[in-house]
Amino acid sequence: MNGMDRPITLFQPRQLEIGAGASGKLGDWAADAERVLVIASGPTAGYVERLSLPGALRVIDDVPPEPDLPAFEAVLEVARAHRPDLVVGLGGGSVLDVAKLVAALWDGEQDLRAVAGPNKVAGRRSRLAQVPTTAGTGSEAGIRALVTDPETKAKIAVESPHLLADIAILDPELTHSVPPAVTAATGIDAMAHCVEAFTNIRAHDLVDGYARLGIGLVGRYLARAVADGTDTEARAGMMLASYYGGICLGPVNTAAGHALAYPLGTRLGLPHGLANAIIFPHVLAFNQPVRPEKTAEVAEALGLEGRGRPTRLLDAAHGFCQRLGVEMRLSAHGAKRDALAEWAEEAHAIRRLMDNNPREMSVAQVQEIYEAAL
Structure with missing residues (x-):
């Protein structure tokens, strides 16, 4: 069912x-x-x-x-x-x-x-x-x-x-006073809520409607809100996108993206939005082979090129986040390579989220994503 x-x-x-x-x-x-x-x-x-x-x-x-x-x-x-x-x-x-x-x-x-x-x-x-x-x-x-x-x-x-x-x-x-970097990271977090629910194994047509609305609002308004914090229309659009993402969390919830982000918050002390922004492009591309149609919708809403192959999509999504001013390198936030294996085990064990992911992800694959983001 x-x-x-x-x-x-x-x-x-x-x-x-x-x-x-x-x-x-x-x-x-x-x-x-x-x-x-x-x-x-x-x-x-x-x-x-x-x-x-x-x-x-x-x-x-x-x-x-x-x-x-x-x-x-x-x-x-x-x-x-x-x-x-x-x-x-x-x-x-x-x-x-x-x-x-x-x-x-x-x-x-x-x-x-x-x-x-x-x-x-x-x-x-x-x-x-x-x-x-x-x-x-x-x-x-x-x-x-x-x-x-x-x-x-x-x-x-x-x-x-x-x-x-x-x-x-x-x-x-x-x-209005939220700094550009925080606006970008939290906005990507809102988008990740929508995208992870949209591509989730528990996805539902009702929730898909909210997810599409949220992703579309991010595509239209996030760059504007980052560029001009007093752009009230853009700020309102992002608040509504965030609200839609919150609705998606209820009956469907997030998946591997958030599972991988949590150790970055607890171990590195990264704000939740920033941790999710760093991980988002990697999990979007990882899941593309099993959710090609929905991933193509996400890419179109965000204006991403390279939707045909995961490596090209990863580069496009990474560039989207980077152009918003997000520092995407884990190493720049204090991460060390020798800690990644432990974090991968920890993320993989968050089954309440990992079990929602449309593509099975091993501990080794989690570690590979962390290493790619380093």
Whole structure:
């Protein structure tokens, strides 16, 4: 069973607001909130005033990139002291993931490891608003959250409908200050979500529609957003592409690309978007022989030449990312050749993603991709 006849369940936020200045609508939506916790990260806390939030307000502004379990538990402790009836995630994907988990867990006895995996969260006891300030992860759209386990350096993945936002707000003005390099990497991450779902063994016609829309938006708007951060139309296009990518993650999820990217985040400390940008061309070309028609659609949407042979497609996709300003060499980010074999074993063991890939990938082939990206 595959395609349109395969049963799937699709979750989306109860309410979506999108457009320049949309963040100002949150205050009206949350007018009855009495105790509000805003989870932010560094500069994103500067947008709190735009939200016009009511009630007793507490702001956490130090969520780190790629947060680990101790960082999450520190936020959870603050939440339990504040007892919010509304949790607001204001930032990139890591912030939004932490906000989901805090909203679901602060008023209960479950800890993070106890809810790892699908459908183990008992239930959310506060409302959740998600306000992304980057266009990449699409976390605001979905029911998954990831936190790094400091002991294993692997991701603790939680999936539950109780992590779904009550409202998501896509305000492109909040992304105007995102630097070009970050805009490029997060934009490629959004595209990778769409592409990996589109070519996935679990692909579904409904999700394919969102994936095509997202890939097309990246092809039209990412270069513009990188070139001019204040291009509000381009920023809005990328936020919508990111949202579509987040929808794709729910019923289908990603595949080998993200599996290979995770060790780069946990071992090298690379931001999630950058890790995925480096890996994207390699996995796109690797999967081309078994998904030629869909890969050709991706190449056309992105304006890539060389779609006939994997080596030419790899060069074209690599050039696409490089022209956006992404440093594509792992060695430039501190990677050493003697570490690649261990990372390959680690990536290959992420079966929840690797098993979605349309072409079987061995440990040796994972290592070859890392070596090609070095």
